[in-house]
Amino acid sequence: MKKHALAKLDQQYLWHPFTQMRDWLRGEPLVIERGKGALLWDVRGREYIDANSSIWTNLHGHNHPKINAAIRKQLTKVAHTSALGLASEPSSLLGQALVKLTNPRTGLPKRQPRLARVFYSDDGSTAIEVAIKLAFEFARRTGRALKPRFLSLDGAYHGDTVGAVSAGHIELFHSAYSGMLFKTDKAMSPYCYRCPFNKAKPERADARDTRKCNLECIDKVEQQFTKREKRGSQYAAMLIEPGMQGPAGMIAQPKGWLGRVAEIARGHGTQLIADEVMSGLGRATEQYFASHDEEVQPDYLCLAKGLTGGYLPMAATLTTQEVFDAFLGDYSELKTFFHGHSYTGNALGSAASLANLTLLQTKATEAKRKKLAENLCAESKRLWHLPQVGDIRQAGCVLAVELVRNWQTREPFDLTEQAGIRVCSSLTKRGILTRHIGNVIVIMPPFCTTQQQVKKIFTALHDSIDETLNKQ
Numbered sequence: 001m002k003k004h005a006l007a008k009l010d011q012q013y014l015w016h017p018f019t020q021m022r023d024w025l026r027g028e029p030l031v032i033e034r035g036k037g038a039l040l041w042d043v044r045g046r047e048y049i050d051a052n053s054s055i056w057t058n059l060h061g062h063n064h065p066k067i068n069a070a071i072r073k074q075l076t077k078v079a080h081t082s083a084l085g086l087a088s089e090p091s092s093l094l095g096q097a098l099v100k101l102t103n104p105r106t107g108l109p110k111r112q113p114r115l116a117r118v119f120y121s122d123d124g125s126t127a128i129e130v131a132i133k134l135a136f137e138f139a140r141r142t143g144r145a146l147k148p149r150f151l152s153l154d155g156a157y158h159g160d161t162v163g164a165v166s167a168g169h170i171e172l173f174h175s176a177y178s179g180m181l182f183k184t185d186k187a188m189s190p191y192c193y194r195c196p197f198n199k200a201k202p203e204r205a206d207a208r209d210t211r212k213c214n215l216e217c218i219d220k221v222e223q224q225f226t227k228r229e230k231r232g233s234q235y236a237a238m239l240i241e242p243g244m245q246g247p248a249g250m251i252a253q254p255k256g257w258l259g260r261v262a263e264i265a266r267g268h269g270t271q272l273i274a275d276e277v278m279s280g281l282g283r284a285t286e287q288y289f290a291s292h293d294e295e296v297q298p299d300y301l302c303l304a305k306g307l308t309g310g311y312l313p314m315a316a317t318l319t320t321q322e323v324f325d326a327f328l329g330d331y332s333e334l335k336t337f338f339h340g341h342s343y344t345g346n347a348l349g350s351a352a353s354l355a356n357l358t359l360l361q362t363k364a365t366e367a368k369r370k371k372l373a374e375n376l377c378a379e380s381k382r383l384w385h386l387p388q389v390g391d392i393r394q395a396g397c398v399l400a401v402e403l404v405r406n407w408q409t410r411e412p413f414d415l416t417e418q419a420g421i422r423v424c425s426s427l428t429k430r431g432i433l434t435r436h437i438g439n440v441i442v443i444m445p446p447f448c449t450t451q452q453q454v455k456k457i458f459t460a461l462h463d464s465i466d467e468t469l470n471k472q
């Protein structure tokens with residue numbers, strides 16, 4: 001078949017993120033034309049299930065009538081006006097909605113901070129960048145640290161801008177940019193499946209459920225704090241992806257970990273930056289925010305990906321009145337937060353987000369999320385009999401399958417074997433779109449995905465693993 005004209009244009013003019021372009025230029029890229037619900041169609045009319053919600057952004061499905069209508073309605077008024085010196089209707093209403101949603105009346109202990117202010121930006125990375133800068137300044141202004149330093153988890157990923165990369169600990173990205181990053185410290189990540197403290201033999205179950213340990217990973221985090229204190233200083237903030245570390249390989253935290261680590265951080269005078277770019281807004285949690293699953297309210301809550309329902313780039317960093325107040329003063333004191341983007345508080349993005357939050361809070365969506373989580377759990381069980389399935393871990397509507405050479409030894413595939421990439425290519429042929437993270441396959445379809453569709457995803461995943469890794 002002749003290469004599609006749009007595929008040719010792409011290959012002639014574009015440069016894709018996180019993509020070895022030499023490989024990209026060899027094949028014919030899939031050109032997506034339209035979507036509806038959990039489905040996408042390419043320009044050749046082939047149908048796919050969007051099994052990773054278009055890189056974790058889409059919540060309620062594509063082409064949703066309510067979100068479409070909200071954007072159209074705003075479009076008849078104005079698409080964008082600057083937040084530098086001007087207020088707008090949708091951004092103000094969204095601010096109110098976000099503060100309300102992130103401070104539930106029940107479920108959080110009284111002495112936790114209250115999120116009171118919303119700072120908008122455009123992407124997860126910028127939401128983190130804002131939180132880091134605020135925490136840095138806050139630590140200096142409150143005299144807790146002269147040279148504020150940050151702590152984050154092993155394998156952490158908080159985005160690709162320079163500050164966000166500095167806060168992360170993915171070796172591959174770090175070595176590439178090491179000369180331009182600032183130093184941050186790393187604490188042990190609670191990766192039960194590959195934990196040296198976990199004495200349990202491999203079993204056909206989520207490693208968190210069979211683990212034999214004393215949560216030594218928490219002691220390791222605490223040691224990091226005491227080490228810092230011995231040097232006579234404190235961390236300005238600790239960054240955490242609550243519930244599940246997404247880009248690190250969907251590492252789901254064992255129950256109790258987050259609550260205890262938050263307590264330790266606070267006990268050491270350290271603020272918490274919750275990166276809920278992936279986990280938040282009902283994705284990797286039964287509530288709206290994974291922090292709240294462990295009754296933790298962070299000092300900074302970063303939202304992006306799902307904020308607009310997966311429609312437009314928009315992000316929010318929520319923080320407390322206390323932080324806000326540290327930036328108040330006489331103009332001449334220059335305490336202003338000197339940071340902002342051209343599209344901050346974008347009207348179309350805000351309108352989409354408002355519609356998204358309204359949808360999220362309906363009984364119907366609640367039921368869909370619950371059903372999807374159950375279906376993911378039930379349908380994934382068929383994978384356990386495959387010897388290359390090492391771990392299956394789930395948090396809310398996110399499920400991950402870690403592929404290994406042999407489940408009984410947990411021996412990983414070498415990255416150069418491209419096990420994840422090959423399984424995903426095989427999935428594409430079967431009409432299922434998702435991305436791997438190394439040897440981890442991510443299944444995270446929109447909330448509207450039906451039981452039939454979930455079944456189709458896991459049948460295809462089963463056959464793809466079997467075909468790619470078993471029969472070679």
Ligand SMILES: *Cc1c(COP(=O)(O)O)cnc(C)c1O
Nearest residue numbers: 123124125157158159246277278
């Ligand atoms: C995607 C992601 C980011 C970065 O967001 P971008 O919108 O890609 O800049 C940060 N943190 C987490 C947990 C993410 O999943």
